[in-house]
Amino acid sequence: MKNLDRALWEALDRRNPKRFPRFRRKGEGDSLRYPDPLQIRLDLSARDKDGRIVLPRIFLPKVGWVKVRLSRQIAGEIKNTTVTCKAGRWAVSIQTETDVPEPERRTSPEIGLDLGVVSFATLSDGTRLHPDPAILSAMKRAEDRLRWEQRKLSRKCRKGPKSRNFAQQKLRVARAHEKLSDMRRDFFQKTSTAMSETQAVVYIEDLKIRNMTRSARGTKDAPGKNVRQKSGLNRSILSQGWGTFLSLLESKLARRGGRLVRVDPRNTSRTCAACGHVSPENRPDQATFRCVVCDHADHADVNAAKNILRAGHARCACSEAKTSESAA
Ligand SMILES: [Zn+2]
Known part of the structure; x- marks a missing residue:
């Protein structure tokens, strides 16, 4: 509801309107947000029963403890936590709040x-x-790979009992897209x-x-x-x-x-x-x-x-x- 609210306000903004929100399809930009930071717990020094440090983990309501790989240090107070799934990979974004000093104005170089x-x-x-x-050239290869997977997708049956092949191939296409966009x-x-x-x-x-x-x-x-x-x-x-x-x-x-x-x-x-x-x-x-x-x-x-x-x-x-x- 929060996302819809924001999307509508932005679409109806007279000065700088954004695209009007579309109905969502299952599997397209799936995500869920935990707006209450009190429900989230982050354990950065999780240890196994022998006392060895294992991957840090995060507690998500209804899901439980999940191991995470941190892409950066988490600084400040946790505000929002969003879980997304893109091309079969799960990610959690943690929004935090910190005081940042006003930078000094620079005009050169x-x-x-x-x-x-x-x-x-x-x-x-x-x-x-x-x-x-x-x-x-790695990007070029990734792009060729994407084309190849897309061509394979176009030959797969979309409907009927065999559509599983289509779903699998679709995931491969999505991964190829992700790879290229990551680069x-x-x-x-x-x-x-x-x-x-x-x-x-x-x-x-x-x-x-x-x-x-x-x-x-x-x-x-x-x-x-x-x-x-x-x-x-x-x-x-x-x-x-x-x-x-x-x-x-x-x-x-x-x-x-x-x-x-x-x-x-x-x-x-x-x-x-x-x-x-x-x-x-x-x-x-x-x-x-x-x-x-x-x-x-x-x-x-x-x-x-x-x-x-x-x-x-x-x-x-x-x-x-x-x-x-x-x-x-
Ligand atoms: Zn001249």
């Missing part, structure tokens, strides 16, 4: 970030954020943590506007053979995670006193970062940037990231000027 198709993202200092080749999440978590530690303000393109203005970017001006292949790989494996990555980055930056600033993406890929000349001819192909006026050459994504940094600077300077005016 600053950097521009361009979300790309060939590289996952490029920074204005020239760094490319991309999974290691080994990890990328993706791992990359996003590590990359966003590293960035939030080294940067204070990160400027990015506003994705909502970007989708409208630059949707044809990879295909329209990509004559290279490998580019298309690579971009296809990337699109399926990583690009669907841009939103996830950015929200992780945003919250991690905020926790350390920095922030994520969205800027208008217009012309960021066609402007020369050295002289400011705007022309589509500056981009002879997907990967290179060469200014037709000043002959400045750079990698196209690095050039775009530099423009994003500059646009962000301009925007921040503007809003600061406005606030000081109104203060005066």
Whole structure:
């Protein structure tokens, strides 16, 4: 009822409405929540009868003691406990409350970030954020595996006395999905943590506007053979995670006193970062940037990231000027 209440309020929010809640199906995002922390007990130093330390365990009402593997230390006062089952694996999330000191506001260093198709993202200092080749090929294998399991699923009988095969295969597909999304999440978590530690303000393109203005970017001006292949790989494996990555980055930056600033993406890929000349001819192909006026050459994504940094600077300077005016 609590979840439904929240879903309805969020769906009916005029300013930023979310999807209207759908009826639930058995087996789809199954979870149960224990809202009363007094019912939960956590035993971190459980021992067997010979006195050896065994896995920590948690007491769940109606279930009893369950062994758990902790993914991190539990700090603070336990508030909510939620048990979920995803692709046959059970997880328990423990929500806690602690006092966190307000982080000191940081305004430097600053950097521009361009979300790309060939590289996952490029920074204005020239760094490319991309999974290691080994990890990328593991992701590719996981994706092939997923396709294979999905194809097998499509050949299984859905109904009738033999539908057990279908159910089993469905679980295999779900596991393959999980595996791939775990790899993706791992990359996003590590990359966003590293960035939030080294940067204070990160400027990015506003994705909502970007989708409208630059949707044809990879295909329209990509004559290279490998580019298309690579971009296809990337699109399926990583690009669907841009939103996830950015929200992780945003919250991690905020926790350390920095922030994520969205800027208008217009012309960021066609402007020369050295002289400011705007022309589509500056981009002879997907990967290179060469200014037709000043002959400045750079990698196209690095050039775009530099423009994003500059646009962000301009925007921040503007809003600061406005606030000081109104203060005066
Ligand atoms: Zn130029």
